[in-house]
Amino acid sequence: MASVDERVDRALLRGVREREEERFARERPRSRELVERAHGSLLGGVPMNWMAKWPGGFPPFVASAHGARLTDVDGNEYVDLCYGDTGAMAGHSPPGSTPGIQAQVADGITFMLPTEDAIWVGEEMTRRFGVPFWQFTLTATDANRFVLRLAREITGRRKVLVFNHCYHGSVDESLVTLADGRVAPRRGTIGPAVDPTETTQVVEFNDLDALEAAIAAEETACVLAEPALTNIGIVAPEPGFHDALRAITRRHGTLLVIDETHTICAGPGGCTGAHGLEPDFVTIGKAIGSGVPSAAYGFTAEVAERIERHVSVEDSDVSGVGGTLAGNALSLAAIRATLENVLIDEAFERMTALAERLEDDVQRLIDRHALPWHVTRLGCRVEYLFGSTRARNGAEAAAAGDFELDQLLHLHMLNRGVLLTPFHNMALMSPANVEADVDRHAEVLAEAVAELFGDPGI
Numbered sequence: 088m089a090s091v092d093e094r095v096d097r098a099l100l101r102g103v104r105e106r107e108e109e110r111f112a113r114e115r116p117r118s119r120e121l122v123e124r125a126h127g128s129l130l131g132g133v134p135m136n137w138m139a140k141w142p143g144g145f146p147p148f149v150a151s152a153h154g155a156r157l158t159d160v161d162g163n164e165y166v167d168l169c170y171g172d173t174g175a176m177a178g179h180s181p182p183g184s185t186p187g188i189q190a191q192v193a194d195g196i197t198f199m200l201p202t203e204d205a206i207w208v209g210e211e212m213t214r215r216f217g218v219p220f221w222q223f224t225l226t227a228t229d230a231n232r233f234v235l236r237l238a239r240e241i242t243g244r245r246k247v248l249v250f251n252h253c254y255h256g257s258v259d260e261s262l263v264t265l266a267d268g269r270v271a272p273r274r275g276t277i278g279p280a281v282d283p284t285e286t287t288q289v290v291e292f293n294d295l296d297a298l299e300a301a302i303a304a305e306e307t308a309c310v311l312a313e314p315a316l317t318n319i320g321i322v323a324p325e326p327g328f329h330d331a332l333r334a335i336t337r338r339h340g341t342l343l344v345i346d347e348t349h350t351i352c353a354g355p356g357g358c359t360g361a362h363g364l365e366p367d368f369v370t371i372g373k374a375i376g377s378g379v380p381s382a383a384y385g386f387t388a389e390v391a392e393r394i395e396r397h398v399s400v401e402d403s404d405v406s407g408v409g410g411t412l413a414g415n416a417l418s419l420a421a422i423r424a425t426l427e428n429v430l431i432d433e434a435f436e437r438m439t440a441l442a443e444r445l446e447d448d449v450q451r452l453i454d455r456h457a458l459p460w461h462v463t464r465l466g467c468r469v470e471y472l473f474g475s476t477r478a479r480n481g482a483e484a485a486a487a488g489d490f491e492l493d494q495l496l497h498l499h500m501l502n503r504g505v506l507l508t509p510f511h512n513m514a515l516m517s518p519a520n521v522e523a524d525v526d527r528h529a530e531v532l533a534e535a536v537a538e539l540f541g542d543p544g545i
Contacts, residue, residue, distance in 0.1 A: 252484060
């Protein structure tokens with residue numbers, strides 16, 4: 088089968104993109120005005136640098152969002168399948184959580200004192216993920232950062248192991264890759280604090296022999312792992328991988344951290360709950376607060392006992408773990424409302440069924456055009472990659488990337504009212520999505536594929 092590079096007429100692709108960019112600008116004059124104004128006070132004309140990666144030359148500015156719909160300042164409406172790259176997975180301003188959030192805003196936002204919601208959330212997180220003790224932060228990056236500090240402290244070891252092309256937010260130790268078999272800063276990493284070989288070991292996902300060899304010297308404090316890779320397309324664990332990962336880490340006294348920030352898509356308790364994983368730590372953020380900055384990390388009773396032996400009350404405010412706004416009343420109210428009323432078992436059943444429908448749509452399109460692509464699904468999250476062979480690890484998934492084609496597909500969809508995650512071809516379901524949203528995605532993707540590859544007439 089031909090590769091994508093061989094199948095795509097690059098001159099045709101660039102011509103289509105030029106046309107689509109002209110349409111994008113023509114239909115968004117107010118957004119263009121705002122980004123031009125923003126260049127006077129915002130670096131790159133955006134409030135966060137990755138917003139500049141949206142195709143079209145500038146991002147649409149948002150006016151409002153409700154449920155599964157987002158409207159920009161020019162009145163263009165989009166079916167949202169991006170949801171802030173999981174941050175709004177509960178849907179925009181979901182009716183199940185908004186009243187609880189508004190009530191807490193009226194009663195105070197942050198106090199440096201606990202509220203009863205914290206206890207409810209801790210008990211619910213224990214029910215979902217199985218570990219009994221919890222602490223709260225504002226981002227999953229912070230949750231991971233604090234867990235790495237704690238793992239180093241209680242093990243007396245300095246190294247952290249991650250999988251190539253992992254996603255753990257902006258944690259320094261995870262912004263790494265393998266270059267000719269050696270640990271190196273990941274492309275695009277800004278100002279690494281230290282040489283990553285001093286802090287981090289990297290192996291390919293699903294490579295258990297490499298994992299064991301890396302931690303055999305017993306200098307590794309923890310393995311920080313997504314249950315499945317998610318930010319390079321979905322790379323699923325092979326059968327038996329997680330059982331072996333747990334056995335190997337235990338054998339070498341290495342703690343296991345499971346980051347469920349993206350893999351909450353697998354169910355109410357993420358992959359940990361769905362597959363009975365047994366980590367020492369669980370970290371999660373983004374989705375659990377209906378868009379209000381919220382995150383958490385949980386750990387076993389054994390880990391809690393070890394932490395208490397190492398961290399004194401006197402030093403707890405200068406330990407490098409925590410922040411003034413961590414565990415604030417608004418975040419905890421948002422998490423409680425979201426977990427109690429929105430991201431519940433019944434919602435995940437509906438969301439997963441919609442994702443299965445979308446997965447089937449993409450697979451039929453691949454088959455019809457004999458495209459050298461593949462589609463993968465994890466719960467209510469679907470991704471398609473430009474390679475015919477299902478990736479086994481991060482390097483293989485990265486090799487299937489085609490930035491030029493990726494940007495065109497996203498721009499084509501934006502112009503027709505469908506919002507995908509701008510960094511990869513990810514479609515996520517929220518409780519607010521309906522079958523018509525999935526069908527619209529299929530229609531728009533089919534139109535783009537027919538223009539680029541021709542209509543096979545089947």
